[in-house]
Amino acid sequence: MSKRTVEVELATPGVGPRGETLRVPLGVAQQPDLAAEHMLINIGPQHPATHGVLRLVVELDGETVVRVIPHLGYLHSGFEKLGEYRHYNQIIPLTDRTDYLSPMANNVGFALAAEQLMGIAITPRCTVLRVIACEMSRIISHMVWLGTTSIDLGAFTPFLWAFQERERIYNLQEMWTGARLTTSVTRVGGMMADVPDDFVAGLRHFTQTFPKTLSEIDRVLTRNAVWVGRTQGVGVLTAAEAINHSLSGPMLRASGVAYDVRKDKPYLDYETYDFDVVVGEHGDVYDRYLVRLEECSQSNRILQQALDRLPDGPINIADPRVILPPKSRAMNDMEAMIYHFKQVMEGVKAPVGEAYVGIENPKGELGTYLVSDGTAKPVRWRIRPPSFINLSALPHMAAGHLLSDLIAINASVDIVMGEVDR
Amino acid sequence: MKRVLETKHVSGQSPNYLLAKFQDLVDWAVNASRANSLWPMPFGTACCAIEFMATAASRYDFARFGMERQAFSPRQADVLICAGRLPFKLASVIRRIYDQMPQPKWVISMGACASTGGIFDNYAMVQGIDTIVPVDVYVPGCPPRPEGLLYGVLLLHKKIKGESLFDHVPRREEQPLDDRGLRLPPEQIDEISEPFGNSVHQFRSA
Amino acid sequence: MNPSVDALRATFGNAIGRALESCGDTIVYVGRDALLDVMAWLRDTPGHTYDYLVDVTAVEYRDRERPLEVVYGLRSLSRRADLRVKVELDSQGDLTVDSVVPLWRGADWLEREVYDMFGITFRGHPDLRRILMWETYAEGYPLRKDFPLRGRFSRAEQVRQALAASPEAHYSLEELSIADAYEELPADMKERLRRGTRGELPDSE
Numbered sequence: 001m002s003k004r005t006v007e008v009e010l011a012t013p014g015v016g017p018r019g020e021t022l023r024v025p026l027g028v029a030q031q032p033d034l035a036a037e038h039m040l041i042n043i044g045p046q047h048p049a050t051h052g053v054l055r056l057v058v059e060l061d062g063e064t065v066v067r068v069i070p071h072l073g074y075l076h077s078g079f080e081k082l083g084e085y086r087h088y089n090q091i092i093p094l095t096d097r098t099d100y101l102s103p104m105a106n107n108v109g110f111a112l113a114a115e116q117l118m119g120i121a122i123t124p125r126c127t128v129l130r131v132i133a134c135e136m137s138r139i140i141s142h143m144v145w146l147g148t149t150s151i152d153l154g155a156f157t158p159f160l161w162a163f164q165e166r167e168r169i170y171n172l173q174e175m176w177t178g179a180r181l182t183t184s185v186t187r188v189g190g191m192m193a194d195v196p197d198d199f200v201a202g203l204r205h206f207t208q209t210f211p212k213t214l215s216e217i218d219r220v221l222t223r224n225a226v227w228v229g230r231t232q233g234v235g236v237l238t239a240a241e242a243i244n245h246s247l248s249g250p251m252l253r254a255s256g257v258a259y260d261v262r263k264d265k266p267y268l269d270y271e272t273y274d275f276d277v278v279v280g281e282h283g284d285v286y287d288r289y290l291v292r293l294e295e296c297s298q299s300n301r302i303l304q305q306a307l308d309r310l311p312d313g314p315i316n317i318a319d320p321r322v323i324l325p326p327k328s329r330a331m332n333d334m335e336a337m338i339y340h341f342k343q344v345m346e347g348v349k350a351p352v353g354e355a356y357v358g359i360e361n362p363k364g365e366l367g368t369y370l371v372s373d374g375t376a377k378p379v380r381w382r383i384r385p386p387s388f389i390n391l392s393a394l395p396h397m398a399a400g401h402l403l404s405d406l407i408a409i410n411a412s413v414d415i416v417m418g419e420v421d422r
Numbered sequence: 423m424k425r426v427l428e429t430k431h432v433s434g435q436s437p438n439y440l441l442a443k444f445q446d447l448v449d450w451a452v453n454a455s456r457a458n459s460l461w462p463m464p465f466g467t468a469c470c471a472i473e474f475m476a477t478a479a480s481r482y483d484f485a486r487f488g489m490e491r492q493a494f495s496p497r498q499a500d501v502l503i504c505a506g507r508l509p510f511k512l513a514s515v516i517r518r519i520y521d522q523m524p525q526p527k528w529v530i531s532m533g534a535c536a537s538t539g540g541i542f543d544n545y546a547m548v549q550g551i552d553t554i555v556p557v558d559v560y561v562p563g564c565p566p567r568p569e570g571l572l573y574g575v576l577l578l579h580k581k582i583k584g585e586s587l588f589d590h591v592p593r594r595e596e597q598p599l600d601d602r603g604l605r606l607p608p609e610q611i612d613e614i615s616e617p618f619g620n621s622v623h624q625f626r627s628a
Numbered sequence: 629m630n631p632s633v634d635a636l637r638a639t640f641g642n643a644i645g646r647a648l649e650s651c652g653d654t655i656v657y658v659g660r661d662a663l664l665d666v667m668a669w670l671r672d673t674p675g676h677t678y679d680y681l682v683d684v685t686a687v688e689y690r691d692r693e694r695p696l697e698v699v700y701g702l703r704s705l706s707r708r709a710d711l712r713v714k715v716e717l718d719s720q721g722d723l724t725v726d727s728v729v730p731l732w733r734g735a736d737w738l739e740r741e742v743y744d745m746f747g748i749t750f751r752g753h754p755d756l757r758r759i760l761m762w763e764t765y766a767e768g769y770p771l772r773k774d775f776p777l778r779g780r781f782s783r784a785e786q787v788r789q790a791l792a793a794s795p796e797a798h799y800s801l802e803e804l805s806i807a808d809a810y811e812e813l814p815a816d817m818k819e820r821l822r823r824g825t826r827g828e829l830p831d832s833e
């Protein structure tokens with residue numbers, strides 16, 4: 001550090017833990033010459049612009065960010081440890097709560113990994129339903145991102161529009177799973193439930209009307225002078241840097257790397273859908289916005305195709321050792337009852353081995369790495385957290401920008417602290 | 423004022439009748455104004471914060487219940503809404519925020535995690551924020567529906583309307599930490615943090 | 629089996645251990661000392677070009693006899709190929725491997741997380757501090773198998789320690805200048821910092 005750093009106390013603490021009044025020195029003894037000093041400010045962990053409980057300690061030279069030191073772990077909930085104590089099907093409710101902006105996609109990611117570990121091939125109807133679940137999640141997650149980012153940058157109206165669309169998807173999710181947010185919709189080898197009768201019509205109505213909202217948001221933001229001025233050329237990452245920082249998802253694609261797990265390592269038959277991988281050019285905040293906005297309409301296309309091809313048939317595989325028998329049979333049929341008992345008490349055993357499945361989550365590549373030693377509980381359940389890894393590029397992106405740009409850059413990463421800290 | 427009222431005799435009624443009426447009137451006015459313009463301090467950490475946001479957004483809109491202004495600074499807030507799980511790393515932060523809020527103040531614990539630790543009975547999670555700050559209303563659910571949160575807010579209104587300025591106890595003691603640095607005796611914390619229900623059986627990993 | 633394995637064997641010989649396949653992925657075990665060379669070779673050799681680091685993590689098995697494994701997921705974006713590299717560490721012995729941060733910046737936080745959760749030290753990492761737990765966390769490394777699910781201390785003690793922590797830790801001139809000058813500090817101070825007793829430095833008292 002060439003310049004001397006001066007501590008400037010912004011938080012005024014008031015009362016201490018014992019109820020006594022605290023006096024905190026404001027600055028240093030002699031009046032600091034602010035032009036020659038670096039200043040230290042603390043943002044978070046409880047700050048509306050950090051999208052959760054992220055804490056940033058920022059060193060400033062005037063208004064220019066010299067460096068950013070993120071402090072994480074304020075939402076560390078021990079998911080991975082907890083997973084070692086749960087059966088595979090019991091982990092699915094935990095996956096909801098990691099990235100709680102796209103719960104259904106997380107359910108799918110975990111179920112796919114567990115199925116790969118156990119060598120299960122799911123039914124055609126289940127495959128299409130899972131595609132629907134993933135793409136619905138992508139839309140609601142990007143809607144939260146749009147809403148909160150536009151608030152951060154001073155536009156309030158898109159937030160209300162975005163949340164209206166979310167409520168419509170929430171209604172569909174609730175119709176399907178009974179829960180608005182914590183859906184737990186998949187099971188190893190199938191789904192928790194089939195979609196109800198009017199779900200398809202409801203979702204089709206959504207896909208027909210959603211583009212209108214998108215075009216409204218597009219009209220308000222894309223050529224808005226304030227929006228463009230605050231996002232273009234801010235937080236630029238080149239393609240090589242993005243790869244070197246292991247970024248994924250919209251962050252990687254905004255820098256011009258056309259890697260999308262759905263196309264390049266397809267799962268759930270994504271290769272048979274007709275959609276475009278959206279790639280940016282400059283790798284700045286504006287391109288990330290454009291990529292996410294366009295991904296919403298691509299998701300909409302996928303949803304329409306999925307609805308068109310939704311086949312009839314069972315949603316679960318036929319193996320009674322993996323899938324719980326229906327309650328009515330478990331109560332009347334001896335064999336079904338034994339299977340029910342064994343699954344509930346002992347869980348589904350996975351063979352020795354390990355599996356990694358990456359899926360294209362709204363935030364980036366969500367990887368699930370499962371290691372099994374042959375028992376019903378995994379030895380290791382590792383989540384490759386896309387927003388954790390994307391966030392690690394923040395200090396690199398923010399250095400040299402203005403403090404207000406730091407907020408825009410941080411918003412553009414699209415973090416969700418439940419997943420960053422797990 | 424009090425003396426004047428006490429010496430005034432009204433035939434057939436106890437001398438304190440008017441005083442009591444007057445106090446009721448004051449309480450009613452103060453409590454109604456307090457209850458109907460609560461300024462929430464959203465301490466949103468995890469999934470429940472998303473439902474909190476949904477409650478604040480257009481469909482549910484808790485501005486209808488006087489929570490128009492969200493105070494993002496604890497110094498201008500009346501009610502701390504802890505929405506989401508609270509790991510140990512955040513414990514001192516929520517305590518600091520609570521200490522910074524001016525009196526009178528209330529706390530709503532939203533969701534299973536904030537109230538009891540929820541599904542996270544492990545090394546990282548505080549088993550209920552009542553081990554750290556006093557809580558007025560617990561809203562159950564994982565996450566609570568927006569209607570649930572609104573119901574909790576209405577319960578808090580009810581509680582506020584039942585309070586009185588005149589009963590000569592501090593409306594809400596500051597509840598500082600004791601010299602061990604805890605709000606409750608350690609045995610009590612251990613007891614309320616004990617696993618219950620299904621999680622009792624989930625301590626073996628194989 | 630991924631063709632890179634044979635190429636690795638031809639180049640590095642004994643440093644490459646067994647290779648196996650699980651659920652369609654190739655796993656290759658690499659000796660601890662050769663790790664950095666192998667990774668650099670995999671990244672830069674034409675025809676292999678594993679230019680993207682997917683993940684760094686570690687696994688400890690329930691079987692105490694089995695060594696700890698540090699797991700690296702590699703991917704070649706241009707060839708759309710994956711390879712998983714593992715390093716075995718004796719859980720009783722020295723838990724140190726070379727850091728791959730010089731090759732991939734993205735490994736920075738991932739390695740810090742493995743250090744935080746498993747206690748594995750990454751030699752050459754620029755800033756190896758705990759990342760998820762706080763720095764004075766005294767109960768150990770949560771994802772190790774001998775760590776109980778609910779932590780080692782009683783709940784009351786955990787609450788007490790959590791409340792005693794300063795919410796403004798890591799926010800001072802000293803913190804930053806110490807972090808800057810870490811390499812030049814005397815050994816005993818480094819040791820104290822490593823143990824996480826930063827608050828007790830003489831001039832912060």
Ligand code: SF4
Pocket residue numbers: 097182468469470471505506507532533534535536540541563564565566
């Ligand atoms: S109660 Fe449920 S929804 Fe709320 S924070 Fe906890 S896990 Fe998330």
